Amino acid sequence: MDIITASTNHGARTTRRRVTDDEKGQTAMIETVSFKNKAVEIAAHLHLPDDFSKDKKYPALVGIHPASGVKEQTIGHYAKRLAAHGFVTVVYDSSCQGESGGEPRLLEDPAARVEDARCAADFLTTLPFVDTERIGVFGICAGGGYAISVAQTERRFKAVATVSAAPMGEGSRGFLGHLSPVSEQIKTLEMVAQQRTAEARGADPVYAPFVPETLEGIDDNTPDLLREGYDYYRTPRGQHPRSKGRFLLSSMDRMYAFSAFDQIPELLTQPMLLISGSKADTKIFSDQAYELSNGPKELFVVEGATHIAMYDVPEYVDQAISKMVNFFAVL
Numbered sequence: 001m002d003i004i005t006a007s008t009n010h011g012a013r014t015t016r017r018r019v020t021d022d023e024k025g026q027t028a029m030i031e032t033v034s035f036k037n038k039a040v041e042i043a044a045h046l047h048l049p050d051d052f053s054k055d056k057k058y059p060a061l062v063g064i065h066p067a068s069g070v071k072e073q074t075i076g077h078y079a080k081r082l083a084a085h086g087f088v089t090v091v092y093d094s095s096c097q098g099e100s101g102g103e104p105r106l107l108e109d110p111a112a113r114v115e116d117a118r119c120a121a122d123f124l125t126t127l128p129f130v131d132t133e134r135i136g137v138f139g140i141c142a143g144g145g146y147a148i149s150v151a152q153t154e155r156r157f158k159a160v161a162t163v164s165a166a167p168m169g170e171g172s173r174g175f176l177g178h179l180s181p182v183s184e185q186i187k188t189l190e191m192v193a194q195q196r197t198a199e200a201r202g203a204d205p206v207y208a209p210f211v212p213e214t215l216e217g218i219d220d221n222t223p224d225l226l227r228e229g230y231d232y233y234r235t236p237r238g239q240h241p242r243s244k245g246r247f248l249l250s251s252m253d254r255m256y257a258f259s260a261f262d263q264i265p266e267l268l269t270q271p272m273l274l275i276s277g278s279k280a281d282t283k284i285f286s287d288q289a290y291e292l293s294n295g296p297k298e299l300f301v302v303e304g305a306t307h308i309a310m311y312d313v314p315e316y317v318d319q320a321i322s323k324m325v326n327f328f329a330v331l
Contacts, residue, residue, distance in 0.1 A: 043099035044092035047083035064143030167260035228308035277305025
């Protein structure tokens with residue numbers, strides 16, 4: 001990895017890091033940048049092709065990380081690979097998470113997450129080397145659900161791709177595509193209401209895990225998503241100190257109120273690529289999005305891959321990158 005310090009057209013002096021695409025030895029550059037979502041400062045990485053020239057116009061992508069993830073994990077790996085193929089790609093920490101600002105910390109607010117993506121598009125449109133008519137969006141896990149959601153009403157996104165998509169609203173109201181009884185959902189909302197009241201009166205916040213925090217209770221009957229989620233987020237395989245693997249419990253009312261797929265049939269007319277492992281617990285969500293879409297669409301199934309394997313296992317990621325490069329070539 002080479003370090004190059006350089007001035008840019010869109011801000012003060014930044015540090016660029018040259019990184020190598022493991023697939024073909026292609027390289028890309030990373031700039032540390034930021035943009036605003038209202039008053040919240042969003043910390044981001046801008047991935048540039050290694051042969052980048054400020055005098056050229058490039059297609060651009062916005063990448064949205066999984067729930068509890070940060071820009072340095074799987075979304076950054078995908079961004080690096082896509083930049084090596086010629087796409088200017090911005091990835092960022094969501095509001096209230098990672099290096100980004102916002103309070104309360106570890107809030108998972110779907111409305112803010114969707115707005116973060118819009119603001120990332122705003123940021124790209126300020127860059128003179130970005131072709132504003134050739135911007136796409138992609139996301140991984142919950143980021144895939146948010147990518148589908150924002151593309152329904154953000155027409156600057158000309159195409160949308162997902163990897164192991166898991167819509168936050170639909171996912172929180174049940175488990176892996178199976179809705180919880182309404183009575184159970186109401187019990188959860190009552191619990192959240194009580195917690196919000198307690199916090200308003202000065203009580204400490206309560207957090208819930210996105211992935212198991214220990215190996216206790218994990219066995220062969222544990223869904224792959226949870227077992228492998230522990231392996232990715234809680235071990236050196238993929239852990240990062242700013243990726244906490246949990247969320248503010250009082251987020252759940254906002255998560256319950258959110259639907260990522262509700263306007264797909266009418267408003268999602270842009271091309272959509274859904275990538276899922278054949279063994280993914282969450283494939284049901286990609287199947288649902290595919291069935292709902294009346295626009296150009298493709299479901300690409302990676303044989304043998306689980307949900308988490310699509311994050312970092314080379315033989316599966318290589319297939320996803322190849323497919324995404326060809327798909328976003330339409331931009």
